[in-house]
Amino acid sequence: MYKRGSPSWRFGHGDMGYLRSALLVRDAAGLPVDAGGDIPPRLAENVPDYQDLLAPGDRRTAGQQWVFWWRRLVGQAAREARQKWTAPPSDDFESVIRHRFAGRKEVFDPPDFASLTDMEPLRSVVRAVLGMPPGRSDSRRRGPDRRIFDFELVRHMAERTAVDFGVPVSDLTGYAHVIEVDGLWWYLAGPGCVLCSAEAASDLSAAADVLHEAFTSGLSPDETRS
Numbered sequence: 001m002y003k004r005g006s007p008s009w010r011f012g013h014g015d016m017g018y019l020r021s022a023l024l025v026r027d028a029a030g031l032p033v034d035a036g037g038d039i040p041p042r043l044a045e046n047v048p049d050y051q052d053l054l055a056p057g058d059r060r061t062a063g064q065q066w067v068f069w070w071r072r073l074v075g076q077a078a079r080e081a082r083q084k085w086t087a088p089p090s091d092d093f094e095s096v097i098r099h100r101f102a103g104r105k106e107v108f109d110p111p112d113f114a115s116l117t118d119m120e121p122l123r124s125v126v127r128a129v130l131g132m133p134p135g136r137s138d139s140r141r142r143g144p145d146r147r148i149f150d151f152e153l154v155r156h157m158a159e160r161t162a163v164d165f166g167v168p169v170s171d172l173t174g175y176a177h178v179i180e181v182d183g184l185w186w187y188l189a190g191p192g193c194v195l196c197s198a199e200a201a202s203d204l205s206a207a208a209d210v211l212h213e214a215f216t217s218g219l220s221p222d223e224t225r226s
Contacts, residue, residue, distance in 0.1 A: 021108070038189075045180060110130060
């Protein structure tokens with residue numbers, strides 16, 4: 001949170017829709033991708049069954065391609081987190097938005113997904129799953145969890161990190177992309193940017209770890225060595 005008119009830490013979180021869309025493709029099409037590390041568990045929702053879209057051999061190929069695509073999307077999510085805090089001062093709302101989301105269309109460009117032209121059969125299954133008509137999908141998303149990232153915990157972790165590294169609290173920025181996947185899961189996507197499950201963001205112990213990763217990774221190398 002940023003307090004206008006006074007130096008403060010800054011932390012934000014949100015539901016990055018294109019990450020959820022990629023996971024929906026993986027789960028609905030039954031792509032063979034092992035969870036772990038930077039690959040989240042399954043979505044914590046019912047998803048439609050689209051496993052008959054691909055023959056077994058094509059499904060294996062699409063699963064390998066999906067991992068490459070996922071890592072491109074995660075890289076974009078990390079860039080957007082940095083761009084959130086580095087937008088140049090401007091009264092032009094459109095220019096701020098362009099800066100904030102610059103690069104997204106290069107990795108996620110519905111409905112045609114031309115960015116995946118060189119990745120068939122993945123592109124065909126992405127277009128099929130994400131282009132399904134309203135009402136055909138039986139996916140159900142949970143409502144937002146109001147306990148996500150308790151404010152007092154965020155403040156405590158920001159102040160603790162500032163003391164631990166001997167830096168002004170105003171130097172601290174962090175962002176978490178919260179994804180509705182099963183279990184306690186999080187991953188450091190880039191400096192100051194963490195991907196995490198809604199359960200991890202709601203659990204005080206896990207959320208403290210996520211916040212620590214976000215705030216400390218966002219510091220410059222010189223600050224972390226001090």
